[in-house]
Amino acid sequence: MIVALLHRLSEKLPRVVHRLSVMMKPQVVFVLGGPGAGKGTQCARIVENYSYTHLSAGDLLREERSRSGSEFGQLIDSFIKEGKIVPVEITINLLKKAMEETMKADEKKFRFLIDGFPRNQDNLQGWNTVMDGKADVKFVLLFDCGNEVCIDRCLERGKSSGRTDDNRESLEKRIQTYLQSTRPIIEQYEKQGKVRTIDASRSVDEVFADVKNILEKEG
Ligand SMILES: Nc1ncnc2c1ncn2[C@@H]1O[C@H](COP(=O)(O)OP(=O)(O)O)[C@@H](O)[C@H]1O
Numbered sequence: 001m002i003v004a005l006l007h008r009l010s011e012k013l014p015r016v017v018h019r020l021s022v023m024m025k026p027q028v029v030f031v032l033g034g035p036g037a038g039k040g041t042q043c044a045r046i047v048e049n050y051s052y053t054h055l056s057a058g059d060l061l062r063e064e065r066s067r068s069g070s071e072f073g074q075l076i077d078s079f080i081k082e083g084k085i086v087p088v089e090i091t092i093n094l095l096k097k098a099m100e101e102t103m104k105a106d107e108k109k110f111r112f113l114i115d116g117f118p119r120n121q122d123n124l125q126g127w128n129t130v131m132d133g134k135a136d137v138k139f140v141l142l143f144d145c146g147n148e149v150c151i152d153r154c155l156e157r158g159k160s161s162g163r164t165d166d167n168r169e170s171l172e173k174r175i176q177t178y179l180q181s182t183r184p185i186i187e188q189y190e191k192q193g194k195v196r197t198i199d200a201s202r203s204v205d206e207v208f209a210d211v212k213n214i215l216e217k218e219g
């Protein structure tokens with residue numbers, strides 16, 4: 001009886017050790033897609049249904065922009081309006097701090113949706129330099145949507161968002177940045193077989209049904 005119990009325990013040990021090591025390391029899903037593709041909306045739905053913490057790089061930058069005493073406020077403000085990507089040194093610090101604070105407050109919160117990052121090569125290099133070995137990137141959730149739909153959604157959002165970049169002039173630039181700088185990053189992850197693409201031009205519910213399938217398959 002005792003021998004059988006010990007045998008069963010020893011069989012389970014490797015899995016327990018694996019689970020513990022994973023629990024201590026942040027497990028990350030990068031959420032990408034053009035401006036207005038629905039990244040934020042879908043992340044909110046995921047958080048309601050699964051144990052993920054949503055970190056939007058854009059939200060963290062906007063927060064930093066309005067923090068009194070921030071030395072980066074003006075830089076962030078002009079980069080956002082111009083649809084340009086803020087130097088990674090700023091963004092990665094905000095992301096790292098948010099991840100650390102989340103895990104410190106609750107050690108069970110080690111799964112993260114990192115929304116709107118990495119957007120260019122500089123972002124990716126910064127992530128690899130600062131987070132190498134410290135977090136596992138499980139996969140990239142890509143919300144795929146035509147440019148016109150993206151622009152229309154952002155213009156609609158602009159009626160109430162108060163965002164300085166939800167206007168036609170900034171949007172043209174954001175779309176160009178997405179095509180020129182972010183798509184190549186997605187292609188790099190595609191070569192590694194890490195991209196899960198969803199047709200984001202459909203309704204929120206239809207898109208979320210696909211998100212659920214992917215999350216359940218990935219475990
Ligand atoms: N599937 C959808 N169909 C129609 N409108 C959507 C859909 N998903 C999001 N929206 C709306 O489009 C705008 C952009 O969505 P958001 O989630 O903020 O996108 P992103 O974070 O990718 O810029 C918001 O006003 C949102 O309510």
Ligand SMILES: O=c1ccn([C@@H]2O[C@H](COP(=O)(O)OP(=O)(O)O)[C@@H](O)[C@H]2O)c(=O)[nH]1
Binds near residue numbers: 035036039086118123
């Ligand atoms: O890692 C990031 C994420 C966002 N941004 C800036 O913040 C803006 C808004 O990003 P957000 O993800 O909030 O926009 P969304 O795609 O959700 O509309 C971008 O256009 C960039 O100027 C950035 O520089 N680095």
Ligand SMILES: [Mg+2]
Binds near residue numbers: 040056
């Ligand atoms: Mg967003």
